[in-house]
Amino acid sequence: MIWNREMETLGRASLARLQRERLADLVARVHGRVPFYRKKLEAAGIKPAAVKDLADITGLPFTGKDELRETYPYGLLAVEPGKIVEIHTSSGTTGKPVVDAYTQSDVDLWSEVMARTLAMVGATAGDVIQNAYGYGLFTGGLGVHYGARRIGANVIPISGGNTARQIAILRDFGSTILACTPSYSLYLAEVGREEGMDFSKLPLRAGVFGAEPWSENMRKEIEEKLRLKAIDIYGLTEIIGPGVASECERQDMLHVFEDHFYPEIIDPASGRVLGDGEKGELIITTLTKEGTPLLRYRTRDVTFLDRTPCACGRTSVRMHRIIGRTDDMLIIRGVNVFPSEVEHVLLHVEGVEPHYQIVVERRDKLDCLEVRVEMTDALFSDEVKTLEAKEREIEAKLRSALLVHARVKLVEPKSIPRSEGKAKRIVDRRQL
Amino acid sequence: MQIQQISVFLENKPGRLAHVAEVLRDNKINIRALTIADTSDFGILRMIVNKPEAALDVLRHAGFTVKQNVLLGVEIEDREGVLFDIMHLCDVSDLNVEYTYSFVEQSSNKAILFLRFEDPEKAIEVFRAKGYKLLTDEEARKL
Numbered sequence: 001m002i003w004n005r006e007m008e009t010l011g012r013a014s015l016a017r018l019q020r021e022r023l024a025d026l027v028a029r030v031h032g033r034v035p036f037y038r039k040k041l042e043a044a045g046i047k048p049a050a051v052k053d054l055a056d057i058t059g060l061p062f063t064g065k066d067e068l069r070e071t072y073p074y075g076l077l078a079v080e081p082g083k084i085v086e087i088h089t090s091s092g093t094t095g096k097p098v099v100d101a102y103t104q105s106d107v108d109l110w111s112e113v114m115a116r117t118l119a120m121v122g123a124t125a126g127d128v129i130q131n132a133y134g135y136g137l138f139t140g141g142l143g144v145h146y147g148a149r150r151i152g153a154n155v156i157p158i159s160g161g162n163t164a165r166q167i168a169i170l171r172d173f174g175s176t177i178l179a180c181t182p183s184y185s186l187y188l189a190e191v192g193r194e195e196g197m198d199f200s201k202l203p204l205r206a207g208v209f210g211a212e213p214w215s216e217n218m219r220k221e222i223e224e225k226l227r228l229k230a231i232d233i234y235g236l237t238e239i240i241g242p243g244v245a246s247e248c249e250r251q252d253m254l255h256v257f258e259d260h261f262y263p264e265i266i267d268p269a270s271g272r273v274l275g276d277g278e279k280g281e282l283i284i285t286t287l288t289k290e291g292t293p294l295l296r297y298r299t300r301d302v303t304f305l306d307r308t309p310c311a312c313g314r315t316s317v318r319m320h321r322i323i324g325r326t327d328d329m330l331i332i333r334g335v336n337v338f339p340s341e342v343e344h345v346l347l348h349v350e351g352v353e354p355h356y357q358i359v360v361e362r363r364d365k366l367d368c369l370e371v372r373v374e375m376t377d378a379l380f381s382d383e384v385k386t387l388e389a390k391e392r393e394i395e396a397k398l399r400s401a402l403l404v405h406a407r408v409k410l411v412e413p414k415s416i417p418r419s420e421g422k423a424k425r426i427v428d429r430r431q432l
Numbered sequence: 433m434q435i436q437q438i439s440v441f442l443e444n445k446p447g448r449l450a451h452v453a454e455v456l457r458d459n460k461i462n463i464r465a466l467t468i469a470d471t472s473d474f475g476i477l478r479m480i481v482n483k484p485e486a487a488l489d490v491l492r493h494a495g496f497t498v499k500q501n502v503l504l505g506v507e508i509e510d511r512e513g514v515l516f517d518i519m520h521l522c523d524v525s526d527l528n529v530e531y532t533y534s535f536v537e538q539s540s541n542k543a544i545l546f547l548r549f550e551d552p553e554k555a556i557e558v559f560r561a562k563g564y565k566l567l568t569d570e571e572a573r574k575l
Binding site: 377 | 469474
């Protein structure tokens with residue numbers, strides 16, 4: 001189901017025209033009202049009137065997360081403080097929190113893009129949406145809430161945690177759509193099973209999952225255990241919260257709501273804009289937001305864009321599910337490598353468990369990548385040739401996924417150090 | 433007619449073999465014969481012990497990747513030329529040997545050649561037809 005047929009299936013030329021107008025308006029607004037941006041634009045020698053084409057966006061300065069922290073709490077406001085109706089912030093676990101201040105028009109926009117998101121799994125006024133994202137400063141809870149209200153669905157604002165109560169509500173209120181993080185959905189499935197709950201007997205049919213990275217394998221597991229269709233949704237506090245992009249029912253990459261959030265992909269090292277299909281850092285410009293609009297915000301999330309039409313009929317550009325973070329990225333002989341890609345390959349090799357470590361060394365001025373994989377009972381053979389063949393098989397699969405050669409070394413089980421359950425994935429020994 | 437062998441995955445670094453030996457000593461398990469196949473990264477320790485099930489258990493418990501599989505134990509005379517006889521027989525019978533190692537008995541002039549074949553069933557037939565004595569699992573434990 002398409003929530004806003006007019007905007008979501010707009011022809012590419014009309015969409016580009018709309019984006020161009022909105023971009024020009026945005027640049028004029030931030031230049032006129034946000035001293036931080038005026039300074040940045042002037043330093044870059046950009047006059048708002050000169051931004052006429054969509055292509056002019058590549059000349060605009062980026063906005064970084066650190067700049068958001070430096071302007072905490074109200075430094076990026078583009079409206080009178082009295083026009084702000086709601087504030088959300090990030091958790092601030094890695095420094096000062098980043099602030100998103102919403103005007104009424106921003107809350108309406110948020111409701112619109114979240115209604116689009118929920119409609120991706122066919123949500124209507126008849127649905128019961130169990131919203132297990134946290135309510136509060138975190139954007140997840142209220143984002144889904146506003147979308148559900150816009151649709152007219154029955155939203156149960158249970159918020160995060162309290163698993164026993166989640167299970168009771170799933171059973172007693174007949175929830176049809178579950179909204180939470182993917183890992184929490186698996187936890188719910190586990191606790192539900194222990195309590196003898198048969199998910200196939202519940203009216204639950206869809207899940208909108210986001211706010212953390214997950215994988216296709218996890219999707220399979222969630223769909224099997226909870227007996228529902230799981231879609232990946234994407235967003236971040238700085239931009240609006242959830243509602244930036246979402247998979248449709250085809251589960252084939254996430255439609256970016258680009259009439260409001262304009263995406264670009266850049267090489268994180270050089271800042272150069274990359275073409276469709278090329279992996280790099282996702283950049284988002286908030287075309288219509290009033291309270292705290294952002295120019296070319298560096299998300300640090302890594303993905304790529306695809307402009308081929310989706311069979312669902314929506315015309316928007318799609319982005320691949322988040323592949324990694326720029327902070328985790330390794331550059332090996334000029335190729336960007338992400339630990340998540342290595343993990344993805346290993347998950348598809350029979351007998352291998354995703355216990356691995358990536359070791360990078362520089363030998364004779366060349367970067368050498370070694371992937372250590374823990375031996376398992378299923379993998380072990382008493383014949384050298386079988387084990388060596390396994391190493392070669394994994395090497396070949398890594399090579400085709402990473403586009404760079406990685407030497408595979410089988411190591412003893414539990415020999416890769418684990419800290420707080422999370423293994424230390426990367427050892428970079430390069431002395432530069 | 434096949435005998436139990438224990439194989440252990442070892443990383444190629446100091447102290448690993450010592451650790452296996454320590455675990456076996458602590459559990460009073462006696463090694464009858466052993467061999468190591470090694471590459472630059474890892475080694476595979478293969479051995480015949482008096483209590484294979486217990487060995488499997490304690491090594492697994494100590495965190496090693498361990499496998500139990502079967503071999504042929506052919507009793508041979510302890511003299512020159514016998515290895516050639518066996519290998520020649522394998523050759524003309526089109527039997528492919530994956531690996532082999534041996535055990536020499538102290539109290540007699542007999543030796544045991546342990547052989548891992550691609551096709552162990554066929555190998556049993558070939559050796560039996562030529563009158564070779566094949567060790568039972570029971571006998572191997574008492575070596």
